[in-house]
Amino acid sequence: MAFICRFAPSPTGPLHIGGVRTALFNWLLAKKNKGKFYLRIEDTDKERSKDEFKKQIIESLSWVGIKHDDKEFIQSKNINKHKEIAEELLKKGFAYKCYCSEEEIKEQKAKCKKQGIPYVYNRKWRDHKDLKIPKDIKPVIRFKSKTSGNTIIKDLVQGDINVSNSIIEDFVILRQDGSPTYQLSATVDDHSMKISHVIRGDDHKINTFKQKQIYEAMKWDIPQFAHIPLIHSEKGSKLSKRDKSSTIDDYVKIGVLPDALRNYLLRLGWAYKDKEIFSLDESIKLFDLNGVGKSPSKLDMSRILSLNEHYIKNMDEKILFGFLKKYAQNYKKSISSSKEETIIKSLNFLKNKAKTLDDIYQNSQYILNEDIKIAAEDIKLIDANSKKIIDEFLGEFKNMSSPNKEDLEKLVNSLINKHKTNFKGIGQPLRIALVGSRFGPGIYNVILSLTKDEVVKRISKIN
RNA sequence: GGUCCCAUCGUCUAACGGUUAGGACAGAUGGUUUUCAAUCAUCUAAUCGGGGUUCGAUUCCCCGUGGGACCGCCA
Numbered sequence: 305m306a307f308i309c310r311f312a313p314s315p316t317g318p319l320h321i322g323g324v325r326t327a328l329f330n331w332l333l334a335k336k337n338k339g340k341f342y343l344r345i346e347d348t349d350k351e352r353s354k355d356e357f358k359k360q361i362i363e364s365l366s367w368v369g370i371k372h373d374d375k376e377f378i379q380s381k382n383i384n385k386h387k388e389i390a391e392e393l394l395k396k397g398f399a400y401k402c403y404c405s406e407e408e409i410k411e412q413k414a415k416c417k418k419q420g421i422p423y424v425y426n427r428k429w430r431d432h433k434d435l436k437i438p439k440d441i442k443p444v445i446r447f448k449s450k451t452s453g454n455t456i457i458k459d460l461v462q463g464d465i466n467v468s469n470s471i472i473e474d475f476v477i478l479r480q481d482g483s484p485t486y487q488l489s490a491t492v493d494d495h496s497m498k499i500s501h502v503i504r505g506d507d508h509k510i511n512t513f514k515q516k517q518i519y520e521a522m523k524w525d526i527p528q529f530a531h532i533p534l535i536h537s538e539k540g541s542k543l544s545k546r547d548k549s550s551t552i553d554d555y556v557k558i559g560v561l562p563d564a565l566r567n568y569l570l571r572l573g574w575a576y577k578d579k580e581i582f583s584l585d586e587s588i589k590l591f592d593l594n595g596v597g598k599s600p601s602k603l604d605m606s607r608i609l610s611l612n613e614h615y616i617k618n619m620d621e622k623i624l625f626g627f628l629k630k631y632a633q634n635y636k637k638s639i640s641s642s643k644e645e646t647i648i649k650s651l652n653f654l655k656n657k658a659k660t661l662d663d664i665y666q667n668s669q670y671i672l673n674e675d676i677k678i679a680a681e682d683i684k685l686i687d688a689n690s691k692k693i694i695d696e697f698l699g700e701f702k703n704m705s706s707p708n709k710e711d712l713e714k715l716v717n718s719l720i721n722k723h724k725t726n727f728k729g730i731g732q733p734l735r736i737a738l739v740g741s742r743f744g745p746g747i748y749n750v751i752l753s754l755t756k757d758e759v760v761k762r763i764s765k766i767n
Numbered sequence: 768g769g770u771c772c773c774a775u776c777g778u779c780u781a782a783c784g785g786u787u788a789g790g791a792c793a794g795a796u797g798g799u800u801u802u803c804a805a806u807c808a809u810c811u812a813a814u815c816g817g818g819g820u821u822c823g824a825u826u827c828c829c830c831g832u833g834g835g836a837c838c839g840c841c842a
Binding site (some may be wrong): 346351424473483531742 | 769770772773775778779780781789790791792793799800801802803804805806831834835836837838839840841842
């Protein structure tokens, strides 16, 4: 059986990471089964659809490594086909024209609310018996839903979902202005794209019962459905577009790696035994719908960060630098090419102190910024005695033809002995002079990552 | 309010009738270290409540409670 999956977002707002995860699951399932994964932009809401969002969606997906097959489908381009199907449903008696005015519908809803009963369109025009067709109202087309019995959807994640048909109203398939609604467009497109598996958010569950009836009326094959639970914010509330850390960009700008976020999203609501780290290949091989949980999960930033830390530590330094360079370019100051080599060489110790690219960037400031500024509280830590010690260090250091760790260690140890101090007594003032802070990488790493002249210059400045 | 869905450490989850209920993140403590980190070791921490079914329930059933989704001429 062919696996043809799709992700069908509407470009009416930035794609949040819940959507990215839905796309990921679809993509994974398609890849696993050597099928297809399509991207369909559902832009039939002309008012709210924006090109910038479409761009953001495509960029977000490709950033985590999700590539769709073929060119993206643009739903609005298929509108005529949708209308044709609506006409066909009308002709075959599966749909009807409804001449209710907006006011009439509003009134009905108000009445229902007052009585505390759920609103379902009253199917007034379903059998238009002796109703007079009002001249001044353009009709909408509604689908004739089943009025009795039950429908069971066999959901690949949720199991059997049983709903009484009477609660599915005669939904609109063609608006007053003649444009198709989501229910129609999505169904027609899924059919014409030969979608075999529809994996989407839980919020679409009820739509399935409407769409299924269209498939049945048209005698089309019905795809398999899987509704995955939604992702909630850290606080447990619904993930809204206003939330910080809800779009991909929120993570990119703090320096999260694509693999880390992909891995995080994969494990959110899905598990494979005790495994936590999944390479791209492993996730394709191991992913399956059975492992998807049924309850919504909360976002956890510390976990994202810890995964990111893992990926940073295990990444080849040249590749990591590529990410860092781009990151600095986009969100900080570009790294000058004269510093590239030094940074790449230093990444092996820099990356051990970092959870994000931003951490690496901050920790490499002493390389990037030759003009280091020392915080007032740090400069206080260098007293007269430590000045004497590092001055002595400087004298010996100048004599080293090619500084290396062994010689530096020897020198430092001899100074420790001579001045009856400990490592901190010399390491701290040196670090402050060289890095501008009492926090930072190992002191030998710092010295060896800078040029000899630079070390001399910075230490001299202190005295 | 109606309909549907869900429920294991703080969080993500494993255990698909029999485990001292496991792992990871976070947290705590200690070792190491050259500061911050990192690292290593150890620890704390959960089956929502009540009934059944069963020799035995986290697991199956019912009720309650809690949470979520949907209830648009949005998608």
